[in-house]
Amino acid sequence: MNYLYYPGCSLTASAREYDLATRALMTAVGANLTEIDGWTCCGASAAAPISQLLSLSLSARNLALAEQTAAGGQVLVPCSACYLNLKKAHEALRNNAASRTTINDALAAVNLNATGSVRVRHLLDMLAVDLGAAGLAPLVTRSLSGLSVAPYYGCQCLRPYREFDDPERPVSMEPLIEATGAAVHVWEMGGRCCGASLVSTQPEAGLKRVCAILKAARGADLIVTVCPMCQMNLDAWQAKASRMAGEDLSITVLYLPQLLGLAMGLDSGELGLDLNLAVLDGFREKIAK
C-alpha cells in the first residue's frame, strides 16, 4: 500500500497528534507514506467565499506536485476539510474542461500543471476499505474490550461526495472499532455537524452544535474523530460547552488512528496521546490495565 501524504496545515500544529498517530499507524500496518514535497495550504474554508478559482487553484497546486511524484498515485488526506478541497479540485480537473484550462492558467504562474490523474482519498476511506477490519484484526495485540466508543465522522468526509460510506448514516468506523474489542456507542450524531468554524466566528450558534454532540455521547468512554476541526471543537471547547449546557460534558476525544494504534500495542507517546486536550483519568486507567 503506497500513498502520497498530504498532512495539511492543522496536522503541523493544533492536530500534531493526528499526524503522529497516522504516520505510526501506517508504518505498523505496512503502508508506505511519501509526503508531498513542498505542499501548501488547501485554502481551508476561507478561500472559496473570496474566490472559487483561488480555492481550486490552491488545492490543484498540491495535486500537481503529487502528480510529479507519482502520476496515477493516491493522495492520502487525514483532514476532512483538506480532503474536500482537494477532491473538488480533482473533480474540476477531471470532469470540467473549462475549469481545467482556467486552473492550469493560474498554476502556470508557479510553473505547475495538473491533470487530475492522482486519486484523492480520506484517511478513513483507506482505513475502512484498504485495511479493513479483516486487515486490522490480526494486528490487534491489546484488546480494548470494556470501552464504549462513539464514532464521530463529521461532515466533509461524507458529503457532498459519496465515496466510501453512507453520507447520512455512516457506519465505516464500526467494524474497525469492533476489531479492537471495543463496543460501538449507538447514537444519531455521527454524521451531524460540529459547528465547524462557527465555533470561532459565531460561538453562540457553534457551541450549541458541540453541546448536542457531547450530550449524545453520554454513556460512551470516548469519542473518536477523523478531522482536526471536529476534534478541536469537541475537545478544546468542552469547558465552554459545559458552561453553556449547565452540566459537565467532559469526555475523552481521540483521533481514530490513536485508538487503533492503542489496540495494536503502539506506545501512547508515539501516538501523541499527551498532546490531546481531553483525555480523562478514567480513560487512562481503563487503557492502562
Place this chain on the structure above:
Amino acid sequence: MQPHPTTGSPRPDDGSAALDHVRNMVSACIQCGTCTGSCPNTLEMDLTPRKMWRLVIMGRLADVMASRTFILCSDCYTCTLRCPRGLPLTEAMETLKGIAFARHEARHRSSRLFYEKFMHTVRRHGRLREMAFMTGYFTAMKSPLAPLRFAPLGMKLMGKGKVEMGFGKSAATPLGALFDKVADIERTAAAPLEKESHA
C-alpha cells in the same frame, strides 16, 4: 441574464453580477423547504434557507445582505445532499458570503476579517501560521476584547506546543504569484468559473 429592478444601478463591486450567478445556481428551487429542515443552524438564522433562496431568485440583494443566514452556514453539505433538485446550495451560501465580504458589509466585518487574515497568512507563507494569522486578525479587529475569547484556548495549545509559531519549523512557500494570477484571470474573465455539480 434577467434584469433585477430592485437592486438599482449596479456598481462594479456591489455584488449584483455575483448575485445573478447565485440566482442561476438556485433558479430551479421549488421552495420545498428540505434545506431548511436539514440545516443544523436554522434556529439561529433570521431567514430560513428556503426564504433566502426565494429572495435570491427575486434579486432582492439588499434583503439578502441584511440577513445573517448565509454567514451561519457551517458547510455541512446536508442541504446539498438532500435537495431534490440537486442544487449546489452550500456553494451558493459560500458565494453569498463572498458577496457580503466584497461589499464590506459592516455586520459581517468580523467574519470577513477572519477569512481575509487567514488568506493573507497563506499568501505570505504558503501554509497557515496560527500566530501570524491570529495576530493579524486581532489587530484588524481593533477591539481590545477580541483576543480574550481565544486566550484560554491559545494558552492551552501553546502549552502543548501546538501553535505553529513560524520559527523555521517549515520553510515558507510564498504564493503571491498564484494569488495575483488568479486575480488577473478573474478581472479579465467575463463569466465566473463554471460550477461542477455534485453527483
